[in-house]
Amino acid sequence: MTDTTNELVMTRVFDAPRELVWRAFTDPDQFAAWFGPVGWSVPRETVDFDVRVGGHQRFTMVNDDDPTKTSPADGTFAEIVENELLVGYEEVKGVPGLEDGTRMTLRLEFHDEPGGKTRLELRQGPFPADWRSGAEQGWGSSFTKLDALLAR
Template sequence: MTEAMLQELVITRVFDAPRELVWRAFTDPDQFAQWFGPVGWAVPRDTVDMDVRVGGHQRFTMVNDEDPGMTSPADGTFSEVVEHELLVGYEEAQGVPGLPDGTRITLRLEFHEEPGDRTRLVLRQGPFAPTILSGAEEGWGSSFTKLDALLAR
């Protein structure tokens, strides 16, 4: 796979909640464990460890609901943090289809205030091989459905 074939995932989503609440859902380990992961996957609270600052980390493990032996660990490092506005981090790819091990996958989350106490989130993540881009987009969409439910409480 050539570098030119790799793509970045971009998702814009508006949440019916104030920016501070959406930010907290991404940065508070208790809340993060309640919504992250596509439907059919869970993030046990005891696997979540976050140090939300430049140079800090975010570690967790997604566990498949039907087969708990099927897991997906994540170990990212924060490179930019602006409270309630911006989270940028990266992880070194290991076993990601279409990417050489060691490729840096970056995640950028921008939190924008919208009228009516709503929040527009702009997510950029990649690079990804085109063959897994739609799966990543579907996974985020499924996770965001769970986040909507958490924010509605």
């Protein structure tokens, strides 16, 4: 059996106010403009958000070089405090290394930092130990794209 006790924990400071960083995660147009690691994109027409407790976050990442490679997501919002906290989960099916029905949780905390910046604290998991590095690289790459969006 695969060890799924691992959790990714990351902190990133963005040079933008908390409300703008929050909007980048909750507004479908903005989300589609930055989400996904370099080499992947999220077509706007695949994004469907209902940002409320019990609501959903659905989208599909598409590989830029081979559009037949896709990664759909269908999450449910469990906790929301506007401009402060987003918690959601997805029950995975058909993912190698994870038992069907495993609940993968994503927790995002948004904190004010001096100078109008925002500190984002991210926790995601559980997932197989060998996924952690890839997840961390994927988020880091996505956050580089988010930095560019927030600078506009």
